[in-house]
Amino acid sequence: MCFVRRYPVIIITVVVLAGVLALHMVGIPAIGRWIATAYVGAFVVWTLVGMVRDVLRGHVGLDILAVVAMVATLAVGEYIAALIIVLMLAGGEALEQFAGRRAKRDLSALLDRSPRIAHVLVHPLAPDSEEVRDVAVDDVAVGDALLVRPAEIVPIDGVLLSASGEFDESSLTGESMPVAREAGGEVLSGAINGARAVRIRALRSSADSQYQQIVALVHEAEESHAPVVRLADRFAIPFTAVALVLAGAAWAISGDSTRFAEVLVLATPCPLLIAAPVAFLGGLSRAAKTGVIMKGGAVIEQLARVRSAAFDKTGTLTQGRPDLVDVRPATGIDADELLMLAASAEQYSSHVLAEGIRRAAAERRLELRRSDDASEVATNGVVAVIDGRTVVVGKPAFVASLAADTVRATLGTGEAAAYVAIDGRFGGVLILADAPRPEATSVVSWLRSHGIERIMMLTGDARSTAESVAREVGIDDVHAELLPPEKVGLAADLRPRPMMMVGDGVNDAPVLAAADIGVAMGARGATAAGDAADVVILVDSLTKVVDAVAIGRHTLRVALTAIWIGIGLSVGLMLIAMTGIIPAVAGALVQEAVDLATILYALRALGGPATGLVAPRAS
Incomplete structure (x- = not known):
C-alpha cells in the first residue's frame, strides 16, 4: 500500500498497459489505442510542465528526448511502445527518489544519539546529594551543576567538579584510549562517562557545545554538496539534436511527413533511459554482495573519478581495539x-x-x-x-x-x-x-598505483601515534590532533578532486558528509558516520574501500559503453531509415532490439575483474 501511495504513476501505467493489451487481444484495439493515446498525452503534458520548470532552473535533460519519443510513437501508432516509455520514465524517477531518501537519512542516527535530557542537581553544594531534576538539554543554563551517571553521554560541555573521572572520547577525537580528567578539567559533550557517576558544571549552552556543533557541521556539509548531473543527461541534448536533424532532413528530402516518424521512431531514448540505470543498479548490486552499500548512481560516478583520498586513523587504518x-x-x-x-x-x-x-x-x-x-x-x-x-x-x-x-x-x-x-x-x-589493520598497507598501495594522486591521514589522535601508524601503512601526509571542524577544512582544501574520505565514529560524520565521497567503516563504527556517508562498508575490512573504487570504475565504463552502443546503433539505423527502407512498425521492433542489446551489455556491471586484495579472516 505504501508503494502505491509513493509511486502512483507506475501503478496506473501498469494498469493501463495491461488493459490496452487485453483489449488488443480480444479484438478491439481501437479502444485500447484511444485509452493509450489519452493517457500518454496527459503524461506528455505533465512532463512538459516539469520540463519548463527545469529549464527555468537551468537544467535540460532526457525529458526532451522522452517527450519527442512518446509523441513520435503515438504518431506512428506505436501506442504500446509509448506506454512502455512512460513506464520507464516513471520507474527511473522512482529509483532516483529511493536513492534520495536513503541519502537524506544521514542525520537520523546522529540526532537519535544526541543527548536530550540533563540531570540538574537540586542541591549542588551538598557533596553527597544526588537529588536531580531532569530538564531538556536546551534548557540547561551556563553554571548549572549536572550529574552524569555511569555510561551516560555527557549532555553539555562542562568543567569537572568531581575529584576525577574517566571518559571515552573516541567518538569525538578518534583517541581509542579512555581519557582521565581531574577536577577543573573540561569535559566535552558527546563523551561517554566511565564506571562512576560524576558532577560537572555547565560551561557552555547546548547550542555551543561540542556534540551539537558536530550536528551543525553535518547539516552544513550536507547542504554544501554540489548537485551531480545524471550521466545520461549529458548525452540528451546532442542526441536529440542529431535525431531531429536526421528526421527533418529525411522529411525535407523525401517530401513525405511519414519519413520523419520512421526516422524518429528509431531515436527512442531507451538506450539512454535504461542502459545507465541498469548498469548502475548492477554496480550497486555487486557492491552490496561484497558488503559495500552505495547510496545511488551519482556515488558510483564520483568513486570512478576519485583522485584524492583521506583516512581517519582509529578504527579505520587501525583495528580500533587495543x-x-x-x-x-x-x-x-x-x-x-x-x-x-x-x-x-x-x-x-x-x-x-x-x-x-x-x-x-x-x-x-x-x-x-x-x-x-x-x-x-x-x-x-x-x-x-x-x-x-x-x-x-x-x-x-x-x-x-x-x-x-x-x-x-x-x-x-x-x-x-x-x-x-x-x-x-x-x-x-x-x-x-592499537595496531594497523593488516590490509591497510596493501590498500594504500593499490590506491596509489591506480590513479589516486594524493593520500593523507586526518586524525584527532596524538601526532606521534599518528605518524607511527602512517609510516607503517605508507602514508606520508599526516595531519594529527584535529577537531572535527579542522578535519572539514582540510578535506575542503584537498586537491585534486574528487576526494574520498574514509572514517568511522561520530567525529568523522561532518567530514564524511563534506567530502565528495564519504566512506564509513560501518561494521563497528558509529551509525552517525554510516548515515552521513555516501558509502557504508558493512564488512570489517579496509579492502572494501578498494572494492568500492574498482566497482565504481568498472560500472561507469560499462554504463558509458552501453550508452555509446545504443547511440551508435540508433544513429546508424536512423541513417538507414532516411532512405525509407525501414517502415515505422519495423523500426519500432528494431529499436527494441537495440534496447535489448544495450541492456544486456549494461548487465555486465554485475560482474567485473577482481581487485586482487583479500579481506583478512576475522579473528
Whole structure:
C-alpha cells in the first residue's frame, strides 16, 4: 500500500498497459489505442510542465528526448511502445527518489544519539546529594551543576567538579584510549562517562557545545554538496539534436511527413533511459554482495573519478581495539601465569584495556579464575582476590602505591601499559597497542598505483601515534590532533578532486558528509558516520574501500559503453531509415532490439575483474 501511495504513476501505467493489451487481444484495439493515446498525452503534458520548470532552473535533460519519443510513437501508432516509455520514465524517477531518501537519512542516527535530557542537581553544594531534576538539554543554563551517571553521554560541555573521572572520547577525537580528567578539567559533550557517576558544571549552552556543533557541521556539509548531473543527461541534448536533424532532413528530402516518424521512431531514448540505470543498479548490486552499500548512481560516478583520498586513523587504518603485544613478567613469574591472573581480575573491569587483556588470554586458551572479592577503583584499576592471591591491575602510580618495587616500563609509540601487582609485589607489565589493520598497507598501495594522486591521514589522535601508524601503512601526509571542524577544512582544501574520505565514529560524520565521497567503516563504527556517508562498508575490512573504487570504475565504463552502443546503433539505423527502407512498425521492433542489446551489455556491471586484495579472516 505504501508503494502505491509513493509511486502512483507506475501503478496506473501498469494498469493501463495491461488493459490496452487485453483489449488488443480480444479484438478491439481501437479502444485500447484511444485509452493509450489519452493517457500518454496527459503524461506528455505533465512532463512538459516539469520540463519548463527545469529549464527555468537551468537544467535540460532526457525529458526532451522522452517527450519527442512518446509523441513520435503515438504518431506512428506505436501506442504500446509509448506506454512502455512512460513506464520507464516513471520507474527511473522512482529509483532516483529511493536513492534520495536513503541519502537524506544521514542525520537520523546522529540526532537519535544526541543527548536530550540533563540531570540538574537540586542541591549542588551538598557533596553527597544526588537529588536531580531532569530538564531538556536546551534548557540547561551556563553554571548549572549536572550529574552524569555511569555510561551516560555527557549532555553539555562542562568543567569537572568531581575529584576525577574517566571518559571515552573516541567518538569525538578518534583517541581509542579512555581519557582521565581531574577536577577543573573540561569535559566535552558527546563523551561517554566511565564506571562512576560524576558532577560537572555547565560551561557552555547546548547550542555551543561540542556534540551539537558536530550536528551543525553535518547539516552544513550536507547542504554544501554540489548537485551531480545524471550521466545520461549529458548525452540528451546532442542526441536529440542529431535525431531531429536526421528526421527533418529525411522529411525535407523525401517530401513525405511519414519519413520523419520512421526516422524518429528509431531515436527512442531507451538506450539512454535504461542502459545507465541498469548498469548502475548492477554496480550497486555487486557492491552490496561484497558488503559495500552505495547510496545511488551519482556515488558510483564520483568513486570512478576519485583522485584524492583521506583516512581517519582509529578504527579505520587501525583495528580500533587495543591488542596485547607483549607480556613482561617480573623475575620469578611465568608470563602465562601473569596474563591469566591479570585477565581473571580484568573480568571485573569495564576499561578498554581490560577487553584486550581478556581477549589475549582467551586466544592463549588460559582458564580464567573467578573472584568473590573484586572491585574497580575508577580511573585507576581493579583489585581482585584470585585463588587466595590479591591481584591488582591498573595504572603505574596506582599499582606502585600498593607494590613499592613496581618498575616503570619503556613504551613504544602508540603503546599503553597495564601494570600488575600480586600480593603486594610487582608482578609485571602487559603492553597493548592499537595496531594497523593488516590490509591497510596493501590498500594504500593499490590506491596509489591506480590513479589516486594524493593520500593523507586526518586524525584527532596524538601526532606521534599518528605518524607511527602512517609510516607503517605508507602514508606520508599526516595531519594529527584535529577537531572535527579542522578535519572539514582540510578535506575542503584537498586537491585534486574528487576526494574520498574514509572514517568511522561520530567525529568523522561532518567530514564524511563534506567530502565528495564519504566512506564509513560501518561494521563497528558509529551509525552517525554510516548515515552521513555516501558509502557504508558493512564488512570489517579496509579492502572494501578498494572494492568500492574498482566497482565504481568498472560500472561507469560499462554504463558509458552501453550508452555509446545504443547511440551508435540508433544513429546508424536512423541513417538507414532516411532512405525509407525501414517502415515505422519495423523500426519500432528494431529499436527494441537495440534496447535489448544495450541492456544486456549494461548487465555486465554485475560482474567485473577482481581487485586482487583479500579481506583478512576475522579473528
